[in-house]
Amino acid sequence: xxxxxxxxxxxxxxxxxxxxxxxxxxxxxxxxxxxxxxxxxxxxxxxxxxxxxxxxxxxxxxxxxxxxxxxxxxxxxxxxxxxxxxxxxxxxxxxxxxxxxxxxxxxxxxxxxxxxxxxxxxxxxxxxxxxxxxxxxxxxxxxxxxxxxxxxxxxxxxxxxxxxxxxxxxxxxxxxxxxxxxxxxxxxxxxxxxxxxxxxxxxxxxxxxxxxxxxxxxxxxxxxxxxxxxxxxxxxxxxxxxxxxxxxxxxxxxxxxxxxxxxxxxxxxxxxxxxxxxxxxxxxxxxxxxxxxxxxxxxxxxxxxxxxxxxxxxxxxxxxxx
Numbered sequence: 001x002x003x004x005x006x007x008x009x010x011x012x013x014x015x016x017x018x019x020x021x022x023x024x025x026x027x028x029x030x031x032x033x034x035x036x037x038x039x040x041x042x043x044x045x046x047x048x049x050x051x052x053x054x055x056x057x058x059x060x061x062x063x064x065x066x067x068x069x070x071x072x073x074x075x076x077x078x079x080x081x082x083x084x085x086x087x088x089x090x091x092x093x094x095x096x097x098x099x100x101x102x103x104x105x106x107x108x109x110x111x112x113x114x115x116x117x118x119x120x121x122x123x124x125x126x127x128x129x130x131x132x133x134x135x136x137x138x139x140x141x142x143x144x145x146x147x148x149x150x151x152x153x154x155x156x157x158x159x160x161x162x163x164x165x166x167x168x169x170x171x172x173x174x175x176x177x178x179x180x181x182x183x184x185x186x187x188x189x190x191x192x193x194x195x196x197x198x199x200x201x202x203x204x205x206x207x208x209x210x211x212x213x214x215x216x217x218x219x220x221x222x223x224x225x226x227x228x229x230x231x232x233x234x235x236x237x238x239x240x241x242x243x244x245x246x247x248x249x250x251x252x253x254x255x256x257x258x259x260x261x262x263x264x265x266x267x268x269x270x271x272x273x274x275x276x277x278x279x280x281x282x283x284x285x286x287x288x289x290x291x292x293x294x295x296x297x298x299x300x301x302x303x304x305x306x307x308x309x310x311x312x313x314x315x316x317x318x319x320x321x322x
Contacts, residue, residue: 032077032277043089043272045263046082048075050093053319054100054134056107068279072107078277079115089267092259093125093142099133099155099319102209109216112141122266126259127151127250132238134318136249137213140220145250146259153244155320156217157236158209160202162314163190188314209316210234217249224248238320 037047056072069077082088093112099105116123125142127135132155139145147153169176169191176191187198194202214230217223225233225248233247244250254262264272 030280032074032081033280034081034275035278037274037276039271039273041269041271041273042087043267043269044085044087044275045260045267045272046078046088046091047274047276048078048091048093050075050095050097050108050135050138052097054097054104054108054138056101056104070104072104072111075108076111079111081277083115083119087273088119088121089269089272090121090263091123092256092263093123093139094128094256095125095131095135095139096128097132097135097138098130098321099135099137099317102134102158102316102318105134105137105318106212108138109141112138116141116143122263124259124263126256127153128256130320132320133157137216137318140216143221144252144259144262145220146252146254146262147241147244147250148255149241149253151241151244152238152320153241153250154233154239155236156213156230156234158206158213158316158318159321160188160206160314160316162188164193165190166192206316209318213318222251 039045050071052071054071056070058068058070058073082091112123122144123142124144124146125131125139127139127145127147128151129148130152131139131147132152136153136156176189178186178189178191180186184198184201186192188194188202214227214234217225217230217234218227229248233249239247239249241250241253245253260274264270
């Protein structure tokens with residue numbers, strides 16, 4: 001009897017092993033969804049976020065979360081979703097960023113311009129606490145730039161950072177060996193001092209990227225500044241909202257609800273549904289609720305997309321780093 005029960009238990013265990021249930025602890029990635037924040041009417045005004053360090057790098061998967069697309073990928077996804085929605089009558093890009101990589105900032109700037117050319121609806125920007133360097137660069141693609149009374153704007157310049165640990169290595173008795181086929185192959189290596197020729201090469205690239213920034217400011221809708229004026233403003237300094245308005249690098253000082261009202265007037269409606277796109281699992285109750293874009297999720301002390309992302313590698317940046 002006991003032997004028969006034992007054999008039965010083995011058979012049951014074998015069956016259960018062959019029919020195991022797999023329940024994922026982390027939900028899989030899902031597309032953006034729309035949420036109505038406030039308002040009524042057939043027309044929609046979309047609020048999009050550019051938050052934190054701007055990078056084209058995706059966030060890696062962790063123990064408790066899936067890998068998530070970069071802010072560049074998420075912006076393109078949002079613009080594609082907005083383009084296919086016939087009820088979207090205008091967009092407000094809410095910016096709260098010190099900038100980031102030149103490439104990521106430029107791609108987002110390019111995507112906004114392409115969207116405007118295809119959809120032909122007004123796109124406004126509203127700078128929150130900070131809209132410097134790459135954050136401001138993105139705003140130049142919009143039709144109107146509003147900054148909050150306490151915003152920090154500016155830092156129209158380029159930088160690249162590396163370290164020179166040659167002296168430290170000499171102190172601890174460590175020598176670095178690089179075998180190369182070209183004498184410039186290890187340019188900006190942290191293990192040796194850059195030569196004057198190498199510094200000149202990098203400076204020439206920085207100057208080209210600086211001119212590209214000035215081009216974006218000069219080409220922005222409503223710009224009245226000459227190239228000479230722009231060059232005078234582009235020494236890397238930051239500006240208060242009032243200084244920015246006096247310097248004609250923004251169009252007005254105001255609050256987000258005022259930008260919404262201005263956009264309603266622009267599209268000729270008394271009311272509209274204010275909507276945002278969100279990732280499943282998040283909630284936004286008001287127009288000031290932050291969007292869970294990858295950059296918003298990755299603004300911790302360290303990690304990809306954070307304010308210290310620039311420390312991970314040598315890269316050219318449109319970034320204000322106090």
